[in-house]
Amino acid sequence: AQRVTQPEKLLSVFKGAPVELKCNYSYSGSPELFWYVQYSRQRLQLLLRHISRESIKGFTADLNKGETSFHLKKPFAQEEDSAMYYCALSPGGYNKLIFGAGTRLAVHP
């Protein structure tokens, strides 16, 4: 079965603290993994994808095929990072996204 699991519904941290949003996936082939972010009253937008291996807004995510994980990390959280974060998987051959349940990140001053 194709599935994305984000175990935390809410992650609450203070400004300057490190952040790790967990994502595990279940897929037997070679998926493409993404992190999407939804700021308050804004549309869903792409944050990162594993194939580009880039850092956006200080966030990074590494695909670990052995642990089937794609955790999102940032060393020092900022208040403007407060948003809903979705991990998503695109299975090979199908151009659809399977989303996790989302994690709300709240960064407090």
Next chain:
Amino acid sequence: DTAVSQTPKYLVTQMGNDKSIKCEQNLGHDTMYWYKQDSKKFLKIMFSYNNKELIINETVPNRFSPKSPDKAHLNLHINSLELGDSAVYFCASSPGTSGSREQFFGPGTRLTVL
């Protein structure tokens, strides 16, 4: 502005009514999608069209009928609305069925069925 746009932004209606949501993208993409976000913020794909052809239908009730008059538009018509249809519906588009699988999302339509 190059983007994915949806109308209306909000839709409040009574049970049993029929309603439509429109989606347009001017990104030149071949593939368009409809997603449903429920009250718990869970996002699930409903349909996908590639060049006006239906390619994904994720066991959505047949009260929901997508229509793609051209590859820049994908509308969603819902018959006999039920309370459980209340959700935010997102349209998205992507370049095609191969290559980059990044999807670009519209602002969402919040449907409330009373």
